[in-house]
Amino acid sequence: MSVKIRLARGGAKKRPYYRIVVTDSRMPRDGRFIEKIGHYNPMLPKDHDNRVAVDTEKAAEWIKKGAQPTDRVARFLKDAGVYEWTHGNNPKKAEPGEKAKERAAERLEKEEAKKAAAAEAEEAKAAAAAAPAEEEAPAEEAAAEEEKSE
Template sequence: MSLSIRLSRGGAKKRPYYRIVVANSRSPRDGRFIEKIGTYNPLLGKDDANRVVLDTERAKHWLSVGAQPTDRVARFLDAAGVKERAARSNPKKAEPGEKAKERAEERAAKLAAAQEAANAPAEEAVEA
């Protein structure tokens, strides 16, 4: 059985509240879980102590057994000092897509043509 440490959503519409749970990776997001090891309330301020409540001993146990945390839970575990999260780097993230590059090239070509057209009459006037 592959285990996952993930968030299980609760709360009302537009008022999310999450439980940090250990569950079978094949079970539904809000479905059956093995153990609740903490809570996460995104509505609280980032400096609030109750925003993320985590049982670090149980988290260490489940990680030693082979449970894999999701990205968000890995951030919480890193902040709690339980598991070091590897820094992620995506150098292509800020790079524009193909269509945007094509539009930029077309814009640059039009601008260059307009500048050449503007400079051409001035050069003819200087020669005359």
């Protein structure tokens, strides 16, 4: 039998209140439990004394027997000094899936194509602006030469 130390929800709708219970892992969240070892009231401010209360002796006893706390309860037990909890390290958890990576690659290609088209358009405008200036310059020089020769 796998034993867990976890939260069992109580309270009204939108007013949660949790009991910290020791239960068989196969039981439903709010179902039958072996022993109640504390409570957690998330509606209270974080610095309030009654927000979390755990019977540390009972918790330590159940952990020695092999009960596994859930992440949230493990944090409470760590704060109480009963259990050594470390934050899990799963660097691939936040990595996007294959479809999302494909969409990002397509989006990047479209943006690069737009940038290339915009750069070509700017070059064409610059060339068009430079071309009449070059054409006018020889005409001006020719007019200046005609004035000198006269």
